[in-house]
Amino acid sequence: MGCCSARCMLILLCCLQLITTLERQVFDFLGYQWAPIMINFFHIIVxxxxxxGVIQYxxxxxxxxxxxxLLWIGWNVFVSCLYLDLGGLSKDSDILSLGVSSHRSWWKDNGPGCESAGLPSAGWHDQQNPELTTVLSCWxxxxxxxxxxxxxxxxxSVRGIKTLCFVVFKQSVESM
Structure with a gap:
């Protein structure tokens, strides 16, 4: 196995997917978005x-x-359409939290450069309800x-599919 083979590229892409999915999983946990948590977890396992499979042929x-x-690509297109309010979807719906809670994306209140303002009453600051904080602006x-x-x-994923097709074809030719 050469250092720039398709298998090495696929292993690198798998590692990149694991890192980016774990990062995404952390922020979905912080936002209590249960559907992405379950799908990300399943994605990590797969x-x-x-x-x-690549390493062991x-x-x-x-x-x-x-x-x-291919399913993962569909999921990411769905989530993109949801957050961009395309195709009759709304980012304000509770689809991603499965209707269990009123939580939303962690980035809504904690994005880069977000300034938030709480309620003026000091008694309300002790509450942990995310609805009591208003985000003024974000970068x-x-x-x-x-x-x-x-x-x-x-x-x-698209790069991975190209490499996967090549690896599967190459493995099937070598096994003949």
Whole structure:
């Protein structure tokens, strides 16, 4: 195996996906967004299995990872459309929290350069209700940060699909 082979590239892409998905998972946990938490968790497991398949020449794991990557692309397109309010979707809906809680993206209140103002009464500052804080302005609005997460995942996934197809084809030719 050469240092610039398709398998090495795929292992690198898997590592990048793991790092970016773990980062995304942390912020989804902070925002109590349960649907992304579950899908990110499943994605992490499938990426690890895919990486194992690439390292151990297991075509079934690589094909499973390829199929999951197609679903992962669909998920990221859905989340992007949700945050950009495209296709009848609304970022203000409780789809991502599965209707369990009223929580939303962590970036909404804690984005880069966000200035927030609480209620003037000192008694309200002890409460942990996120609805009591008003965000005045941010350098970058939260929905664009979430879409950036999706774009990064999409770029890695599209590159990964190209490499996956090459690796699967090469492994099937070598096994003949």
């Amino acid at each position: 990426v690890i299995l895919g990486q194992f 297991r075509s079934r794991y690589v094909i499973m990872y390829l199929l999951w990557t 970058l609005e939260y929905q664009y940060i979430e879409v950036l997460h999706c774009i990064i995942q999409l770029l890695i």
